[in-house]
Amino acid sequence: MTGNEAGHGAIVRNRDLIDVWIEAPRGNRKQVVYEKILSLIDITDEPSKHLKIDMMLTMLDGSVVNVLSETNSTMKCIICGATPKDMNTLTGINRPPNVDNYRFGLSTLHCWIRFFECLLHIGYRLPIKSWQVRGPENKAIVEANKKRIEAEFRAKLSLIVDKPKPGYGSSNDGNTARIFFHNPQTSSDITGVDRELIEKFAIILGVLASGCAIDLEKFASLLEEARNLYIIIIIIIIIINGLYFVLK
Template structure:
């Protein structure tokens, strides 16, 4: 059998394989290219195991490169023939008469092709959207195991199996995926992990703290409100056990939020020290994840924002606005014109300005309450 392979001297170029790759169904391209290579090197008998393995490897590599270039030329055969002349004429597989198998060197650099429009951004520097677009065909045609095998072949690794730790996350990392933090690996394999972890967290909060977490409410928002947050931070150990987030970090965040909402003057020196301590602890624990923008704003720029206001930061909350909702409804119903929206809003604003005047407010009779 080996002698039969050695009798023939044959070469295979990329140009010889493009037509069968284009015409083949997406899910069967690798096998079609493999059979085409066998026919080009004129193997009539059953190929040896070594030769079969090599041809299969090069058919996979050709498929990956062809898919990339096919996407680059806008899936146009004429543009492929015009712009990729050097690559098409490149020898990818050769069997010499002395039975030695040779392949083209990957170290040989291709000359730049004729470009149209802006220069193509390297894959490593492209945005996530561009990367997803470039690999769309690969991810459609191939499974995760096939893509991982191709990566191992290109990198020279002999391991054909997908490493299990690629899709293995700790409780905290799964939580980060659920709340949409930046994890390097995303995909269908992670959806089951995230969904299962989310359901577990919701069930445990319901059982241990009687909290309904991240559930939509009919008519408005979700169940994640201020009361939910207060109970969460008031029970740091239980919250840590359920979510996997560090208990000490939860306690630090609870102190910071309590200080900001207190409405009292803040000792900026001590508060800055607290923010720095919380920031360093967060980075130490979760350096694998990008810090959310809102957390960054508080931990890094919190003191600067507080210094920019003359009143304590807690006095600038929305409590005063929310307290007037009842009065707004009353004034709009009983003391505004209904002939047009403009007149309604004008009358409403006049009443609100009058009732919020300090002098008029001081003349208001305050009813005594039994305590």
């Protein structure tokens, strides 16, 4: 956010504003945030100048955006309201977008981390071929595989993955994710996740973070290819396994 018509510029970090927002009494939050912004911008020596503020909340993570967009579940898409069940179908999603929520932007940093964690958690479960980890036997298999994957990332790429960090969530940050995607063969060998899918995700994430104009037609076909590949993997994990139980 800048206020530079009077020649003064001020950059206010979203994080600071979110703290102010959280601490302010409900119902009075907009006013408190507005006053905070004004207090940070010195216009006292130019009283005749106008100040125009455009506040854009574009660097938020999923849980904050969920609250602000009044989406009632953290599993739902804030743009089209699709649930995980809608997302994991072969037919694709064709739901009208809530264009108003485009204002929250897309945090590419969080995209890197979430894409990475998604593939990592699929990797943990590959030996049991089921998303749900039921029963002590399956729990032990997944836990042992998780330990092996973590140890191999540490040995081969010097990465500490999925370790809780006091006060900061987990050790999975943008750097962890980038190293994972920049080493698709090693990451695939360790997790068992298809190398091509890791590569396609890496291109998608690189394009989103590039800041360059995107050829939407080409990007759409890349997304489509990646989606189909991803769904095939999901189907192998969930549906084939379900069929196996049905046939048994």
